[in-house]
Amino acid sequence: MSQLLDVKGLEASYGPTKVLHGLDFSLEHGGVTTILGANGAGKTTTLRAISGMVTRKGTIQLEGTELAALQTADITRKGIAHVPEGRGTFVRMSAEDNLRLGAYSRSDKAGIAEDVERVYGYFPILKQRRNQQAGTLSGGEAQMLAVGRALMLRPRLLLLDEPSFGLAPLIVQELFEILKRINAEEGVSMLLVEQNASLALELADHAYLLETGNIVISGTSESILENETVRRSYLGY
């Protein structure tokens, strides 16, 4: 079976500073893959490179379609929804308008209305907050809104950049359970970037470990969990 996303020789740089030094990785259909690594390893940049938000080199193929030459908006339209670091909601707009903007590239009105309700099904709190300015939501609610907005694209691949960042442990648990459900019920593939390695490995089936812009270890979550280096440096036991 061919892969959903196939990345080869991915390099990315901010100005003269190269951050990724030729990454090779692939994502399976319907799977959850996580990229682990310390601060500054290039996790966020990897996601931004896939979405075309940084200068990049290499090949990025989504089911055989080359993405490396496309602009962000067009990559999104191919079915890759990116939940950015810091959530990136439209703070002055209502929660529901945020969701509707998530479906901006779609034109099936009935389907969009249906999907708004579907998102409210996953995140009931958003329904209560539907008319509230997104900027007034709590951190957890804002993260749910960001995920909900991404789902409105009906994505094939969901890129998640530190969804647990700054959230209370209980909220994180709730959020990850919903992510697991979304993956299981809708078959949306996910690429998850996390500082919290044990949390990420619980959700993911595959993992890559990134160190200063290079992939150093890769494998199934189970094998990574048993890896001495990972355990000592990233899981802390």
Added chain:
Amino acid sequence: MDLFLQQLLTGLANGAIYACLALAVVMIYQAIDHFNFAQGEMAMFSTYICWAMIAGGVPYWIAFFATIVVSFIGGLAIERIIFKPLHNAPVLSHIVVFIGLVAIFNSFAGAIWDHNIKTFPSPFPEGSFGGLIGLHEVGMFFVTLLLLFAIFCFFRFTRVGMAMQAAAANPDSAGLVGIRVGWMLALGWGLAAAIGAVAGMMIAPIVFLEPNMMLGILLYGFAAAIVGGISSPGGAVAGGFLVGIIENMAGTYIPAIGSELKLTVALILIVTVLLFKPNGLFGKTIVTRV
């Protein structure tokens, strides 16, 4: 009392002028987050295009709508040709380009159509409303309100209007939901130029057509936009009328101001509002969590 009513109505009439231009200013601000100093000169140039068409025998309303279309395309082209390459340049570079545009439009208008003052026709019948306010001013008042209503509907109810706001507020996120941010900017320029054209064609019958016609008025337009709240089209219109009335009242009732220092009133208003209510009287306060 008669004098008061007279001044109030004159203020409203002037206010309609400022409100019209303030709408164009707000429109571009929504899209690019800056004031466009060339807004007035662009509107003036559009008005000349309309004047040339009418002088060439084109009926008023055809010329009116053709000018709006031409201005829209012109605005779009300015963004695509001049501002797109400057996308990552600092704000100051943009301001320099704005000033450059002012000079370019001003001198081209003078070179093509000379500097003599020209009369510009009004689409509304001659005469006055109760001897107090001209029918053109009344017509303009309603055109401004109509324009405001159209802008409101555009931003509130259309998909593209929402996308434009999103692209201005958070370009990164806008790209991530599939909005082509560059084209949204261009669209904002096009719409602002089109609204400016309407303003110019409404204002020209009152102040007469010449390359410098917008110089003072743009300042009032900025004052209106700031007083009303730069983020809100409705506020800009209200601000326009407010500035018109305050300016007229101050000129009439405060002897020290008279008609010479009227423009100063607009500047004082700008400074006062920015000092005490930076979001304007009707601007949306951005709620942030602490």
